[in-house]
Amino acid sequence: MNDREKRLQGPGRVKEVTSLSNPIVKDIKALQLKKHRDEQKAFMAEGLKLVIDALELGWSMTTLIFAKSARGNPLIEKTAARAVASGADVLEVSEKVLGAITRRDNPQMVVGIFKQTMLPLDKLKPAGTDVYIALDRVRDPGNLGTVIRTADAVGAKGVILVGDTVDPFSLETVRATMGSIFAVPLLKSSAGEFLFWREKINALVVGTHLRGSVDYRSVDYSGRPVILLMGNEQQGLPDPLANGCEKLVRIPQEGRADSLNLAVATGVMLYEIRRSVLPDGGY
Ligand code: SAM
Ligand code: CO
Structure with missing residues (x-):
């Protein structure tokens, strides 16, 4: 078993998701609406640099989502490992799911879900x-x-x-x-x-x-x-x-x-x- 497979087998932290009807994906997509952002007290930020900066600044990330095609990218793998260590869920998703989450044709490879602070x-x-x-x-x-x-x-x-x-x-x-x-x-x-x-x-x-x-x-x-x-x-x-x-x-x-x-x-x-x-x- 390689490292990645071990993670997938572990406490279920890294999940692979390809279906838009997956309930976790539905919850994340719901963050497009203010009502659901308020309910979940969460928000979405796109891009690897943003996510890394946020973690550096001490923001608590609940979920990290990254594109399947990013697999093997060392910086993304490192960020995913860090997210797992901090207790966040990590989802590896298809391009299609990422596009639907961010409503973009060419989505960023990485999206983080964070707790709102006001x-x-x-x-x-x-x-x-x-x-x-x-x-x-x-x-x-x-x-x-x-x-x-x-x-x-x-x-x-x-x-x-x-x-x-x-x-x-x-x-x-x-x-x-x-x-x-x-x-x-x-x-x-x-x-x-x-x-x-x-x-x-x-x-x-x-x-x-x-x-x-x-x-x-x-x-x-x-x-x-x-x-x-x-x-x-x-x-x-x-x-x-x-x-x-x-x-x-x-x-x-x-x-x-x-x-x-x-x-x-x-x-x-x-x-x-x-x-x-x-x-x-x-x-
Ligand atoms: N129709 C509005 C009005 O009569 O005040 C214009 C509002 S402006 C688009 C939005 C805000 O930008 C203003 O309330 C003011 O705070 C600031 N602002 C824009 N132009 C300004 C100017 N020339 N001097 C001072 N404040 C300005
Ligand atoms: Co609701």
């Missing part, structure tokens, strides 16, 4: 040069994923989801984060909780608004933590949230566009806020 806002105490991004009712999965990725890039400490937002654990959002979903803590609050919390912390709460009274470049973001508050894609910040900001800034625009895309505006703000903190790379 923290409540009330215990959070920003300090030093911490930056957090608060998103008011963000609607678009691509925007949310892009903001999480950008938050990671500038070294922000977390993204706060305010009010009723799109699910950060949808496949579309996770894809758009390019792995940063595993690096950036997510917090959740209602608008009311956010306004209550912001009174208790010592931080600059800066909102962005098309009718903001100051140019975003004229504000001093140094010296204390910053909470950057961004408005909903359609409606912008509602008055109660706008009034809860110490500063309301505007990014100047020319041309015909009414506004910037939410994720682009967040990127512009974050690089200004982090200007003095991010290393200059020694150019």
Whole structure:
């Protein structure tokens, strides 16, 4: 018996699955729907690099799925062994099953199922040069994923989801984060909780608004933590949230566009806020 056969015979950790009607596959496919992600408190992330990064960062993986054609790939075999050791189920599946799980024609060779992590806002105490991004009712999965990725890039400490937002654990959002979903803590609050919390912390709460009274470049973001508050894609910040900001800034625009895309505006703000903190790379 070779190693692989031993594993297949072992405590049943590595299972070979080729049928779409296999109940484990059905459970995993169900993760495409928010309702089932909520039930299982789980989500799916695609790609070997993402899975390895997630494990490095200490995320707990419940299931590792890899393509039969990846058999013999040393890095994938190593990751599978590591997954088995950590108590995860490991499934070796056909291309067809992998495509159905991820709804892709050319699926990645590896998919991991992870436990969702979302923290409540009330215990959070920003300090030093911490930056957090608060998103008011963000609607678009691509925007949310892009903001999480950008938050990671500038070294922000977390993204706060305010009010009723799109699910950060949808496949579309996770894809758009390019792995940063595993690096950036997510917090959740209602608008009311956010306004209550912001009174208790010592931080600059800066909102962005098309009718903001100051140019975003004229504000001093140094010296204390910053909470950057961004408005909903359609409606912008509602008055109660706008009034809860110490500063309301505007990014100047020319041309015909009414506004910037939410994720682009967040990127512009974050690089200004982090200007003095991010290393200059020694150019
Ligand atoms: N129709 C919305 C409005 O009237 O506010 C536009 C919302 S915009 C697409 C989404 C969010 O991005 C805004 O709520 C704001 O937080 C930010 N944003 C976009 N362009 C901006 C600008 N030029 N100045 C300040 N914030 C901006
Ligand atoms: Co169900």
